[in-house]
Amino acid sequence: MFSLLGYPRCCVKLFLKFNNSDHVGDLIPLIQANTRQATAHSFVVNNAYNTAGRVQAASGAVNFITKIHILPWHPCSYDCAQSLSRGNALFQFIESIAPDLAQRLQRALRGVVLYFDNGHCASFEGAMDGRNRLQYNAMRFSPTLRDYYFLKNLRAGNELRIEDNVVRIRKDGQALGSRVCTTPLLLDFSS
Ligand SMILES: [Zn+2]
Numbered sequence: 001m002f003s004l005l006g007y008p009r010c011c012v013k014l015f016l017k018f019n020n021s022d023h024v025g026d027l028i029p030l031i032q033a034n035t036r037q038a039t040a041h042s043f044v045v046n047n048a049y050n051t052a053g054r055v056q057a058a059s060g061a062v063n064f065i066t067k068i069h070i071l072p073w074h075p076c077s078y079d080c081a082q083s084l085s086r087g088n089a090l091f092q093f094i095e096s097i098a099p100d101l102a103q104r105l106q107r108a109l110r111g112v113v114l115y116f117d118n119g120h121c122a123s124f125e126g127a128m129d130g131r132n133r134l135q136y137n138a139m140r141f142s143p144t145l146r147d148y149y150f151l152k153n154l155r156a157g158n159e160l161r162i163e164d165n166v167v168r169i170r171k172d173g174q175a176l177g178s179r180v181c182t183t184p185l186l187l188d189f190s191s
Helices: 009-020 028-033 081-097 099-109 148-156
Strands: 111-116 120-128 133-141 159-163 166-171 174-180 185-189
Touching: 009 028, 009 081, 028 185, 081 099, 111 133, 148 166, 148 174, 159 185
Parallel strands: none
Antiparallel strands: 111 120, 111 185, 120 133, 133 159, 159 166, 166 174
């Protein structure tokens, strides 16, 4: 059915594999593990704010998240050639008919995402320093996060570091706090 909708075969294949097995977590860590490109990904494939079919209700994220995305499907990797070319074509189409909407979408989707706890995420303006470290100017928004101290520290800090399942937050080199998370990942959509 998904192929009939024009979704790329490679992406349908990964989604069905995720959907048919007893995965406890979300699809995003699988997509990230499938991604070879170590540098920044295009914002057109950012699916962190598209929970459709991937986030389990138990994670709590599904109730809060805003659905912002360009691709109608989940990519099989963040360097999937078909998702990138169709995502770019879709974005150009949106730009041609609704330039204001295109600008808002780009602003929301471009940036670095901290992904954690099976579906939760927060968006940052900053630059990656290796795969597990982010230097940032600002935390822009978190559509799902309701942990007051974690949010407060993320807003106050300017460096994030992931060490195994711990997210460490620093401000100008000083430790602000840390939090144990399920599968924390930094996803760079700043290209
Ligand atoms: Zn694909």
